[in-house]
Structures are given as structure tokens and as C-alpha cells.
Amino acid sequence: MDGCLEASLSPLSIPEYVLASLYGTEQPLGDAILEAIAVGLIKSRDELFITSKLWCSDAHGELVLPALQRSLKNLRLEYLDLYLIHWPVSSKPGIYEFPIKREDFLAMDFKAVWKAMEDCQRLGLTKSIGVSNFSCKKLGDILAFTKIPPAVNQVELNPLWQQKKLREFCKANGILLTAYAPLGAQGTIWGSNRVLECELLKEIAKQKGKTVAQICLRWAYEQGIGILVKSFNKDRMKSNLEIFNWSLSQEDVKKINDIPQSRLCSGQDYISKYGPFNTTQELWDGEI
Template sequence: MARVLKLNNGTQIPVVGLGTYKSPPGQVQQAVKDAVSVGYRHIDCAWFYENEAEVGEGLHAKIADGTIKRSDVFITSKIWNNHHAKEKVVPMLKDSLSKLKLDYVDLYLVHWPMGFKETAPSLPTDASGYSDVDYLETWEGMEECVRLGLTKSIGLSNFNSEQVERVVTNCKIKPVVNQVEVNPNINQKKLIKFCKDRDIVVVGFCPLGRSNYAGRPGFPSPTIHDPEVIKMGEKYNKTAAQVVLNYLVSLGVVVIPKSVTKSRIEENFDIFDFSLDKNDVAYLDSCNKNERCSPQTAYKDHKYFPFSIEF
């Protein structure tokens, strides 16, 4: 199983990265240090997560102690929805860079296709907070970030197939990835194939089905709690989380499991030394129900809401 995938601009992305959404200040710095010590060379960040400064501290501690050089590690950030106007993109990336204390990121993503008004809350409660800035305009700002050397690559997140196609046919610099939810409850095989045909890699978020939300009404039951998958893991001397991450990587997906727990950070990286047999892959395939942890239905009336079509 390859540990890195090649992107369409010749750069490479490690197939396991550390997620940092809801990783609290006070814990995320240590999580980043633990991850780098274990061998992670990919950290997934975002301006919206409000913890990029602490992520940066963890990273710089590992650079200072000689474990890594800046160039060894792949750092992603994302622009949030309130800042989709073209002239806002470069300043927003510079803001993330100053928090991370970096000169460049490896990948900058448009976090969502939907724009919100600059004056609205980050998560508006009604349509008065929506803006109709076209994500193609945002993309021009993203291209400027590459030209200025502020990021090596640019990409999309939560874009459906039609939105990906619209960017691909109108861009000067092609997106290298589309980061979307991928776990056995929503395995995204159609979107993965669609993106692959356009030389775009899918990065899978919520790979563990956001297991801490289990039991909330209407929330899809995470596959890592499925007794069949737990039993499957015993056969390989692996945990259910390792089985699921191995399965997702075998679909060609880059996974970014989040954890602030050292033992889980180690566990989620130790997935390369086994292959699932045909029956186990078939079982995990059969778990697909197209159910999302992050359906964002509050925004279903937004002009650019992505989840109204099949994929």
C-alpha cells in the first residue's frame, strides 16, 4: 500500500494525515508533536478550526528539535465561507500563514462551495447571511495564492461532481484534490471515480465516522462500532478503526483521522502492514448508505449547496 499519492502538479500527498477539527487549544499542540514523532507528515488544518496557532507551535517544536524540516511535512489550510470574494483570498491565506508561522502551505482549499456574507456569523442561522459570490471568483483568488508562492497547490472541499467539473473547465490552475466526507457509511465510489478521471485525488474527512457523535438522534452509526468490523479486526490483530482506515486507503482515498489521544494517533498510522480479504472488503462495501456525518442541511437552500445531487 503506497504511503504517498502523486498530485496532478507533480507534488505528493501522504495518504494518512492528522485531522485537527475540534482539537482543543491546550491539546492540539501535543497531538501534532505526537503525530510527527510517530511518522505523520501531513496535518489537515483550517482557518475555521480556530487552532492554527497551536498547530503551528506543535509543528515548530518538532522542526526545532530536528525531527523534521519544514519541507518534510504537508500542511493544508482552508478558506472559510465568509471570505469568498476574490480580493479576500490572499489576505485570508496570509492570516492562516501568520497563525501557523509558515511562509507557505502545501495545499489551500476552498472549504465549501457556499459563500456567506462577510458581516454574517461564520455559521449563519438563516438565508440573510448567504452571499452569492461564485466559487469561480474565489478560485481566481486561489490561483493568485499559487502565483505568489503562498501555497504549492490548491484544491476544493465539499464540491459535488458538477461543481468540480465547472472549476476544472474554467480554471487556469487545476484543483489537485477534493476533500469530502468518506467512510464506510458514505464510501463515495462514484465521486472518487469522477475525480480520478480528472486526475484529482479525494481526501476523505470523518474517516472514522466522527465516532464521538455516536448515539445522537439521526446520526449515522460509525462503522468502527459495528461488531462485524470489530470481529474482522481481531482476525488481522487490528482495531476496527485500523480496518476502516486501511479499507479507505485501498479505495484510493487520503485519510485524515482526528485524534488528540496519543495511543489513537499511533493506532491510526499503523495501517500499512495488512490487506483485507475479499469477503471483508465486500462487507465494508455493503455498509454504504450515503449517510453523512456532516450533511449541512441548514444550508440546503443556498444556491451552491453541494448535496442536492447524487454525488
């Protein structure tokens, strides 16, 4: 079995897998789940929490259900735990690519796409539905007509991009906010090490005898935010889970809250004069 998979299914880990049709990770994970059951690492698929995302080229009302069915076929599963709209924009159908060609961007028909997402949940193909990279305004637009509200909004969130307005909005509307890049997403195209290299966070970590990563994860946990951390290193997994038997002081939290804010993931790849968003201001509705 692949060492990365074995590490991720160890007792030290929280077995949640966040996929997307674009990533090309669905079929390998499907193979791995079957093998994990066969060798006894897990007893059944029900021990796992599996999320996948609807890519922009499938973000059309009539294409949502077929896209989810393809994902399930790739995964060899009967259902997902969570299905998310990846970005609040559509693109030319049938073309899976990133970056998306500027001329291929299209405005999303939110009503049609969300209705199709609701149908997927009603059919039992996913336990919950949600969104990713949605602003307060775009969430409000969906909430105005939805019958099944989004369960989750997955966004960039960390001490250097705290999303205070979005956190308040989601809390008021019963939407769980989950954080990608809680440590800054170093190693990705758009990520950096500036979260882990933040001097204030280093200072707090030193005072508490913790790592900077633990300070970041504990801060998010105390804010009621779901945390998505990518790691296949067993020691790092263990360290990431050691955040539950201590807490940040009020002074620590105040210092973190006062950190100057800036977004890492600008969303520039989704800006086009041919599409619905001509500027990042329009994409995020001023939440930048």
C-alpha cells in the first residue's frame, strides 16, 4: 500500500479526505479505500469522511448530477459525505483544466446549480452540500432561494487572513466555516510560508512551548472553525492533533486578532473580461 495512504489512515489521523474532480485524486483514493478495507486498516467506508468538489466546467444545472455520479464511480462509493461547489463561477462545459482559459469563463446560474445540488442530496448521493470560496454576498444570494442551505463554506482562513465578517455571517446563518490553508499552504502555487514565519506567532509559540502550527490550529479551533490540514508525516500528524488539552489566553487571542490582514489566494485565476468577474473586488465582493 502507498505509504502516504497508510499514514493518512493511521490511528493518529482524522480520516477526512477533501477531493475534487479537477485534482485527479478520486480514482486513486477509491482504489486505496478498497485496499485499506482488504488489509484491515479500516472496517468500512463509513469510518471515513469524504468530500469532493464540483468543478467550474460542470457548474451548470444539467451537469451537476452527472458530475457527482462520475465522482462516485471513480471513488467506487455509493455516496459522499459532503459535495461542494468549488468556485462561484462556471466555465465552458466539458473542459477540465486549470488555469481556465479567460474566454471560457461564464456566469453561474446559481439557482439552477444549487437546485441540482439539492437534488443530489435528496437522492442520497451526498449527505450534505456546500460551497467553497463564497463571499457573504454570494452566500446571501443562495440563501434567498434555497430549500436546503449550504452546510459548509470552505475558504482560505488563518491568523493572517481571519475572515471576521464572513465568520460572523456564517455563524448567524448556521453555516460551518472550514479553513483551507490554515498554515499558509506553503508549497502550493499561491501559498507561502509567511503564516509559519510570523514573528508574533513565533513569540506566542515560544512562550507556550508549542509549535507555530499548533498555535494556528488552536486559534482556528477556538473560533469554531473546521480545519483542513494536509500532511502524510506521522510525527506532524501527531503534533497537529496535540491542540486539545490547552488553550490560548485572552491576551494571546487579542494579539492574534490584531495581526495585519492580507489574503494569500487572490483568486486572480478566475478574473476575466469575458466572465462575470472583471476584478478580484468583484470576485470577493470587496472582502479582500
